[in-house]
Amino acid sequence: MATTIRASSRRSPVAHRRAVPGGFREGPPTGPARGGRCCALRKIIIASVAGNAMEWYGFFVYGTAAALVLGQLFFPAHADPLIGTIGAFAAFAIGFVARPLGGIVFGHIGDRYGRRASLVWTLLIMGFATFGIGLLPTSDQIGLAAPAALAGLRLLQGIASGGEWGGRVLMISENAPPEKRGYFTAWSQLGVGGGFVLSAGRSSRFKRCRTISSFRGDGVRRFSRAS
Numbered sequence: 160m161a162t163t164i165r166a167s168s169r170r171s172p173v174a175h176r177r178a179v180p181g182g183f184r185e186g187p188p189t190g191p192a193r194g195g196r197c198c199a200l201r202k203i204i205i206a207s208v209a210g211n212a213m214e215w216y217g218f219f220v221y222g223t224a225a226a227l228v229l230g231q232l233f234f235p236a237h238a239d240p241l242i243g244t245i246g247a248f249a250a251f252a253i254g255f256v257a258r259p260l261g262g263i264v265f266g267h268i269g270d271r272y273g274r275r276a277s278l279v280w281t282l283l284i285m286g287f288a289t290f291g292i293g294l295l296p297t298s299d300q301i302g303l304a305a306p307a308a309l310a311g312l313r314l315l316q317g318i319a320s321g322g323e324w325g326g327r328v329l330m331i332s333e334n335a336p337p338e339k340r341g342y343f344t345a346w347s348q349l350g351v352g353g354g355f356v357l358s359a360g361r362s363s364r365f366k367r368c369r370t371i372s373s374f375r376g377d378g379v380r381r382f383s384r385a386s
Contacts, residue, residue: 207327211350217289219358232297257317265322274330281323288315
């Protein structure tokens with residue numbers, strides 16, 4: 160009489176039935192199936208780290224520019240320079256405040272329409288907002304509309320970043336083996352360090368700008384558009 164062998168309670172997301180004496184047993188994929196799954200997981204991790212690096216690159220580049228020139232460019236010229244710097248960093252903070260909202264919105268989108276669609280939209284929004292900051296007129300040209308537009312684009316950046324981070328981590332955790340889920344998910348955070356290194360390298364290219372005026376004139380536009 161055939162005995163029934165109970166499957167392990169910790170099943171792999173992609174379980175395979177294997178023949179054993181007395182019946183079948185569900186277990187982790189083996190052979191070609193396991194190799195294909197590992198390859199797919201590797202691609203997901205690489206894409207996650209790269210996306211994380213690009214998003215944090217934009218955040219760190221903005222932070223550097225905010226400390227140097229954005230307060231003078233996007234806030235009224237007659238205001239105290241300290242007020243301009245505080246305003247630039249306030250716009251920087253908006254991006255972090257908006258991150259939870261992005262996680263909620265794009266978490267729902269990912270559950271309903273798929274993680275891939277959610278990640279594509281977050282990357283597009285981040286790219287649009289970051290490039291738009293580089294194209295913004297200054298406060299001398301359009302007045303108070305300049306800081307308002309800057310704050311709005313920073314809000315979009317924060318929403319995109321929050322949605323992208325949550326979707327990226329979920330995609331890795333949903334495809335990782337249960338016994339190593341935390342290990343593989345943690346790899347996504349390597350992108351933060353990568354973004355910092357990229358932004359520092361980009362900033363170092365403008366050390367030839369000897370004065371703040373030269374940086375404000377030509378350097379800041381290239382600096383912002385590169386982000």
